[in-house]
Amino acid sequence: MDEPAFHQIVADVLKGEIDKYELIMNRCNKAIFNYCYHMLGDYAEAEDCTQEAFLKAYRNLSKFQPDKPFEAWLYSIACNQCIDYLRKRKLSRFLPFLYQKDQDNRHVDQVIEHKYYNPSVLRALARLTAEERSLLILRCVEDKSYQEISLILKHNTTYLRKKYERAAAKFRKHYAMAEGEETNEQGQRSGPETTLSKG
Template sequence: MDDAELRQVIANVRNGDIESFEKIVHRYQKSIFYYCYHMLGNYSEAEDMVQEVFLKAFRNLEQCNEEIPFGAWIYKIAYHQCIDMIRKRKLVKYLPFFYRDDKENKSVDQQIEAHYFDEHVHKAMMKLSVEERNLLILRCVQDKSYQEIGFILNQNSTNLRKKYERTAEKFRKYYAQVKGVEEVDVEQPSRFEKTFS
């Protein structure tokens, strides 16, 4: 479904064709699940959260601004739902995450699949704040633009780029500490890749 078709589906749902909302769920369900899974670190909680996200999206579809990409709007809902869950249970544990340099051209999914359960990545991520983890997840795992992330987090996209660079540097430093290797050089992604081998 392209953007024009998506806008039409949204219009149809707003006009009372409730069953068309299933098309929206079908388009975003998998990516929203992965996002919630990375944020919450629990499969069943992520499944429940996805249902909550789509329920909230359905109930608030009238408030969706057509000038904002629908994907960013629904990720913002997911972000707030996950943060609420984290606050409720005072979560300090997150699932591992693989840092990907912007210069790399490999598929994010392949990288995550290959390195997802790396204990060192998990430990390095645990040293980051919730906001820092979320920024890395949105940028590297979900492959969101800085503009989309800015909308989701209510922050300036230019500042986010700088914050991302600082956070990525912190992650590399923490990863090197827990792995017991030299700090990874961002200018040499192939060297960085080797630390995950």
């Protein structure tokens, strides 16, 4: 669905054709759910957050600015919903992330490629702020451009690029520390899988 189609549906819904909002939900549900799940790390919470994001968007359709991409607006609502959830549970647990060891200093969005559940990843993410985690997820997992992320997180691209590099460095540092803790707890163990297919 292209941008004019989104805008037409929004216009139709605002004129009373509320059934057409289902077209937006069908088109965007999977992407928004995946984002919420990556942010929250809990399937049930991600489902609830996704529903609340769509409901909030529906209630605020009249505030949508047609000169902005609709999906970016929807992601920003989902982002705020996720942050509310995280605040409520005080960032107690986090999503497994897409990550490989930075063995050759490649850019983080090249090395964060494979999804797996790993305690060290959870510990590393627990040290990041919600904004840092959201930025890494949008860039590496959702494959959003900095321009798209700027519309979602309401920051300019220069700020986001600098923030991204700092967040990636923090993640690598905390991940290495967490790997050391895991080794101390369990004895020497092999590194994370690096051959899984990207989902």
